[in-house]
Amino acid sequence: MTQLEHSRASVERRIDAACRQAGRDRESVRLIAVSKTRSEQEIQALHTLGQRLFGENYVQEFVAKHDALALLLEPPPEWHFIGALQANKTRVVAERAHWVHSVDRLKIAERLSAQRPAGRPPLQVCLQVDLSREPGKSGVRETELQALADATAQLPRLALRGLMTLPAPSDDPEQQRRPFARLRELRDTLNATGHRLDTLSMGMSDDLEAAILEGATLVRVGTALFGPRSPSSRQT
Numbered sequence: 001m002t003q004l005e006h007s008r009a010s011v012e013r014r015i016d017a018a019c020r021q022a023g024r025d026r027e028s029v030r031l032i033a034v035s036k037t038r039s040e041q042e043i044q045a046l047h048t049l050g051q052r053l054f055g056e057n058y059v060q061e062f063v064a065k066h067d068a069l070a071l072l073l074e075p076p077p078e079w080h081f082i083g084a085l086q087a088n089k090t091r092v093v094a095e096r097a098h099w100v101h102s103v104d105r106l107k108i109a110e111r112l113s114a115q116r117p118a119g120r121p122p123l124q125v126c127l128q129v130d131l132s133r134e135p136g137k138s139g140v141r142e143t144e145l146q147a148l149a150d151a152t153a154q155l156p157r158l159a160l161r162g163l164m165t166l167p168a169p170s171d172d173p174e175q176q177r178r179p180f181a182r183l184r185e186l187r188d189t190l191n192a193t194g195h196r197l198d199t200l201s202m203g204m205s206d207d208l209e210a211a212i213l214e215g216a217t218l219v220r221v222g223t224a225l226f227g228p229r230s231p232s233s234r235q236t
C-alpha cells in the first residue's frame, strides 16, 4: 500500500466511525480532498484511488491545475473552490468550479451568477459564515446572513446549497462541536424562512468527527490525506 492509500483508508475509517456514532448514513457525508499546494501528480494519484471531489483555495493555482488535468482525469473530478475570493477574480472560478464555498458578500454572488457560462448548470454555492466575531475574518456575520441568503437565492445562475464555516482550531472535541452546532442552527433558521439548504460544509483534518456529529455533509480534508503542507508553498 502506498502512503496515499493508507491515508485515504484512514480518513475513510474516521468518516465511517463518525457516521456510525452519529447514526447517519455514510452516503450523507462526502469527502473533499483539499489539494491546495499539492501537485497535479498527487491529485491524479488520489483520483486513481477513486477520489472525485477536490478543493482548491487559490485562484491562479486552481485554474492552472484544473486546466492541466481537464483532459487527463476520467471521470472528471468535481471541483470545489473553498478559498477567499476577490471580486476581480470571480470569472475564472465561475467558468470552472462546480461549487464555491466561500461566498460571503452579495457582490461576489452577483458576479459569479453573471459570469457563469450559459452552457453549464447553475454554480452550487455555500455562504461562508464567520462565527468568531473577530474583525478581519472572512465570512458573513450572523446578523447579515439572512439578507445575504435571501438575495443570493434570487440569482439566476447560482444554486444556493448551504453554509460553510472555518472555525478557530481547538483540541477539545466538545469545544470543536460548538461552532458546527451553531452553523446547523443557522441553516435550520434559514430553512424555516423558506430556504431549502441541504449542505453544511464543515470539518477538516483535525475536527471532522465533531463536524459529522453536528451534521456536516461535506468535509474538507487536506493534511490527513496528503500529509503536512510546507509553509513556503502558499500561493495566491
Ligand SMILES: *Cc1c(COP(=O)(O)O)cnc(C)c1O
Pocket (backbone or CB within 6 Å): 034, 036, 057, 082, 083, 166, 204, 205, 206, 220, 221, 222, 223, 224
Ligand atoms: C486548507 C483548508 C482545509 C483543509 O485543512 P486541513 O487541516 O489540511 O485538513 C479545509 N478548508 C479550508 C477552507 C482550507 O483552507
